[in-house]
Structures are given as structure tokens and as C-alpha cells.
Amino acid sequence: MATDRKRNLARLMRLICAGEPVTRVELARRSGLSTVAVTNLVTELIGAGVVADLGAVPASGPGRPAGRVAAAPEGPVGIGLCFDVDYVAGCVVDLRGRPRHRELRRVNITGTEPADAVRAARPVLRRLFEQAVTTDRLVAGVTVAVEGVIEHDRDGYPTVHRAPSLGWRDADLRALVERELAALGAHGVPAEIGGGAGYAAAAEDIEGGTALYVGGEAELGAVLVTAGAAHRGAAGAAGLLGHVPVRQRGRPCPCGLRGCLDRYAGRRAMAEAAGVDEAAVSRLLTGEDPFARRLHAGDGVATAAAGTAAHRLADALAGPLAVLDPATVVLGGRLAALGEPFAGPLRRRLADQHPWALLRLGQRGPDAALLGAARGALAEVLTDPVGWADRSP
Ligand SMILES: [Zn+2]
Structure with a gap:
């Protein structure tokens, strides 16, 4: 059927693009398709210019040398x-x-x-x-x-x-x-x-299961990740956690609301609480913001500010965790770069609130x-x- 063919082409394309050059036999094993089907579909992918046939490589053992294919080096x-x-x-x-x-x-x-x-x-x-x-x-x-x-x-x-x-x-x-x-x-x-x-969540290559990604650079963001794909929501509007109000009649926020999470757990809130008045510059430009530098130097005030912010974030995550029950909470972006002084208190709070979700730090840098x-x-x-x-x- 046409839809099967399209689905199988997509599956092989993803397998080929996921790693090193691979033989058709290996593709058949990984995809569950027959070698004949793989050979035909791979021929179509080569014809489309998105996969390259690298030709036969000398066999290291007995048997015919196997031809390998890879994502086309000159592809889109x-x-x-x-x-x-x-x-x-x-x-x-x-x-x-x-x-x-x-x-x-x-x-x-x-x-x-x-x-x-x-x-x-x-x-x-x-x-x-x-x-x-x-x-x-x-x-x-x-x-x-x-x-x-x-x-x-x-x-x-x-x-x-x-x-x-x-x-x-x-x-x-x-x-x-x-x-x-x-x-x-x-x-x-x-x-x-x-x-x-x-x-940013998609760039973390979060495999399998359901994960709640919490990160952001200037803004706190959170999205649900299922089978590696970020959930965009019905209007594609999911993600901006930082401007969810967490305090009635709370601190005014530049967004026009009051009591936004960002005013308690965001970049500026943490810097203000620690008395850091250096202008915050994006990590992509500098590598590390002044608050993170103070935190990593073991500054007590900065550590306390990070702990307080972690608690405010944990408060805000209680609802999503109870409803979504993710297997993992992935801390990404600027929050991951704050390391254990932030992740530690957050992990302890999450263990109380929702012990089934493991917290881990994202691996991507500021360009996630x-x-x-x-x-x-x-x-x-x-x-x-x-x-x-x-x-x-
Ligand atoms: Zn706001």
C-alpha cells in the first residue's frame, strides 16, 4: 500500500540518517523489513538524492563484500x-x-x-x-x-x-x-x-517514554516530550512556562501580568536575589552569565537564591507532574548550566512531590x-x- 511504502521510506531514512554508514542487511534487521524490500526502498532514496551508495567495502571476513549506504553528503x-x-x-x-x-x-x-x-x-x-x-x-x-x-x-x-x-x-x-x-x-x-x-527539547535527543523538558535561556520554558518529539499542543502554543502566574498580586512582570513564575525563578529574579547587578548577557555570546559564575564559585548568597528559585519552579511543576506523570524531568538550557546548586534542591523537592520522575540534566549548550x-x-x-x-x- 502507498501509505506503507511512505512509512517504510521514512523509517529507513531515519535509520540511515541516525548514524554511521550501514549495510542493507543491517537496515533490514533494524527495521524488521525484508532485505528485498529494503533494497528497493533504498534504491528510491538514492534516486531522490537523499541517500548515497558508498559502494562495497572490502570484506573483513568470509562472504561477499557488503555495500553500505549513508545520508547523502551533498543532500539537502x-x-x-x-x-x-x-x-x-x-x-x-x-x-x-x-x-x-x-x-x-x-x-x-x-x-x-x-x-x-x-x-x-x-x-x-x-x-x-x-x-x-x-x-x-x-x-x-x-x-x-x-x-x-x-x-x-x-x-x-x-x-x-x-x-x-x-x-x-x-x-x-x-x-x-x-x-x-x-x-x-x-x-x-x-x-x-x-x-x-x-x-531545545528536540535537540536533547530524549529517547523513549514521556519526559517533561524544562529549560530556556532568557525565558523559562517547558514542554512534554513523547517518543523524542516535543508536544506542541492544539494551537502549537505550548512551552512558555515562565509567564504562568504563581502568586496572586505578586511582583509585576514586564509581560503585563503579575506574579509570573519568571519573576521568582527566572534569570533576572535569581540575579536580583543574589545582588548580581552586572548586565546579564546571553550564554551564546559569553558562555556563562554572571550569576552562574558566582554560583559556581560557591557564593553563599547565590546558592541560597538558586535554592529559592528551585523551590518556586518545583511549586509550578507540581501540576504538570501530577497530570502528565513523566518518567523523566530533563533540565535544559540555562537551568542545566546552573548545575547541582540548582538541580539538587529541585531534585529533592520533586522526589517529595512526584518520586516516579527522575531528574536529569540536559546535555546541549546554549544553542540547543x-x-x-x-x-x-x-x-x-x-x-x-x-x-x-x-x-x-
Ligand atoms: Zn510575565
């Missing part, structure tokens, strides 16, 4: 773009999800109009496309990560509903990015917009959302490789 790439308070960053990833090229531009995004922010991203996008073109690769798409609430309408069209740290509201970011792509001569390259937490977004731009190639190739110029 995905581009990720990320706007944060003080930078715009971009990256190109190949079919295996490995970053091939990165760009970073320091620019104050907070308070700028989305149109101006996208214009500031022009040199970043241009260099990413130049990089893709010089290596003769097709760009499958551009995916933009924003820490905020991204809503999708019934047709799946995304709008930035609000991004408090950037000061954006009801922004048609996709149209702005597509216009910029057209100006760069990249007509027809699709653009997608999504929440930073979901992309960017990497996840770039990989997301290849989603269609991975789920429908032959159909994608048919539709491509």
Missing part, C-alpha cells in the same frame, strides 16, 4: 534561526542533524520591531545561504525559534502571539522571514516559526533551540524523502 540542509534578547544566531545542519556552519550576530533585539529584527538577521541568513550554495546543497527550509507563545491557526500558519523577553506581540514573523528570503533570492524556501522550548530549529527544517525530508525530492526544483 536545514537552516535554523534564533532571535534572543541580544543576538540573532543561525546554523546549517546536514541530514544527520550535525551543524555544518554557524553564524552569530550581536544585536539588541529586545524592544525592536520584528521587521527590524528580521532585517538585522539579513547578514546572518545571507552567510548561511552562501555556505549552503558553495557546497552545492539545497536548503530544505528555514525554521525560526523564538522563546514565546507561537500560535498556529487551523491551516497551521504560525504567528508570534507574544514573546515577552523580546517585547513582541501578534507578529507575523513568518511573512517577514519569507520576504527576507525572497530578497536573498531564496524564493520558495519554506519558513516555519516555533517556540524555543520545543526545539537553534540546533533543534535547524533540524526541524529537515522534518519534511525525513518524513517524506521521495515526495520532498519530487516537489523540489
Whole structure:
């Protein structure tokens, strides 16, 4: 059946892109398909230009030498773009999800109009496309990560509903990015917009089961991850945990509400509680923020501030944990970088509240959302490789 064929093509594509060069026999073993079926489907993938036949390698033992296949080295790439308070960053990833090229531009995004922010991203996008073109690769798409609430309408069209740290509201970011792509001569390259937490979670490669990912850089974000995929929700708006009110008549928040979690467990709240008045600079620009530096130096006030913030976060997670019962809580982004002085108190609280969920630290650096977004731009190639190739110029 056609749908079986499509599903099996997607399954083989994912297996091939997941690792090192592999033989058709091994693919048959891993996929549960027959060797004949694998051979036919792999031939289609090679014809689509997304898989390369590496030819026979000398056999190390008796028997015929086995031909290996791999993700096409000249295959399509995905581009990720990320706007944060003080930078715009971009990256190109190949079919295996490995970053091939990165760009970073320091620019104050907070308070700028989305149109101006996208214009500031022009040199970043241009260099990413130049990089893709010089290596003769097709760009499958551009995916933009924003820490905020991204809503999708019934047709799946995304709008930035609000991004408090950037000061954006009801922004048609996709149209702005597509216009910029057209100006760069990249007509027809699709653009997608999504929440930073979901992309950062996807980049963590969280395997199996159900996990609650809690992270973020400027903003606290949380998403549910099932079978490795971040749950976007009915409106695609899941993820912005930081602006959930946790205190009635609490501290005023720049988002317009009062008592938001961000004002008790966010970056600025922790820095203020520890008396750190150095301007916080994004980790992607500096590697470590001043508060984390104080914390890792063993500063008692910073340690107490981290502990208090961990307790406020635990309060806010009680509901999601009770309802979702995840096997794991993955602490990512800036929270992971705070290490045990933050994770320790949080782990102890979670053990009391919901002892079935294990807390572990994410492994990705400050560009997790960017990497996840770039990989997301290849989603269609991975789920429908032959159909994608048919539709491509
Ligand atoms: Zn708020």
C-alpha cells in the first residue's frame, strides 16, 4: 500500500540518517523489513538524492563484500534561526542533524520591531545561504525559534502571539522571514516559526517514554516530550512556562501580568536575589552569565537564591507532574548550566512531590533551540524523502 511504502521510506531514512554508514542487511534487521524490500526502498532514496551508495567495502571476513549506504553528503540542509534578547544566531545542519556552519550576530533585539529584527538577521541568513550554495546543497527550509507563545491557526500558519523577553506581540514573523528570503533570492524556501522550548527539547535527543523538558535561556520554558518529539499542543502554543502566574498580586512582570513564575525563578529574579547587578548577557555570546559564575564559585548568597528559585519552579511543576506523570524531568538550557546548586534542591523537592520522575540534566549548550530549529527544517525530508525530492526544483 502507498501509505506503507511512505512509512517504510521514512523509517529507513531515519535509520540511515541516525548514524554511521550501514549495510542493507543491517537496515533490514533494524527495521524488521525484508532485505528485498529494503533494497528497493533504498534504491528510491538514492534516486531522490537523499541517500548515497558508498559502494562495497572490502570484506573483513568470509562472504561477499557488503555495500553500505549513508545520508547523502551533498543532500539537502536545514537552516535554523534564533532571535534572543541580544543576538540573532543561525546554523546549517546536514541530514544527520550535525551543524555544518554557524553564524552569530550581536544585536539588541529586545524592544525592536520584528521587521527590524528580521532585517538585522539579513547578514546572518545571507552567510548561511552562501555556505549552503558553495557546497552545492539545497536548503530544505528555514525554521525560526523564538522563546514565546507561537500560535498556529487551523491551516497551521504560525504567528508570534507574544514573546515577552523580546517585547513582541501578534507578529507575523513568518511573512517577514519569507520576504527576507525572497530578497536573498531564496524564493520558495519554506519558513516555519516555533517556540524555543520545543526545539531545545528536540535537540536533547530524549529517547523513549514521556519526559517533561524544562529549560530556556532568557525565558523559562517547558514542554512534554513523547517518543523524542516535543508536544506542541492544539494551537502549537505550548512551552512558555515562565509567564504562568504563581502568586496572586505578586511582583509585576514586564509581560503585563503579575506574579509570573519568571519573576521568582527566572534569570533576572535569581540575579536580583543574589545582588548580581552586572548586565546579564546571553550564554551564546559569553558562555556563562554572571550569576552562574558566582554560583559556581560557591557564593553563599547565590546558592541560597538558586535554592529559592528551585523551590518556586518545583511549586509550578507540581501540576504538570501530577497530570502528565513523566518518567523523566530533563533540565535544559540555562537551568542545566546552573548545575547541582540548582538541580539538587529541585531534585529533592520533586522526589517529595512526584518520586516516579527522575531528574536529569540536559546535555546541549546554549544553542540547543537553534540546533533543534535547524533540524526541524529537515522534518519534511525525513518524513517524506521521495515526495520532498519530487516537489523540489
Ligand atoms: Zn510575565
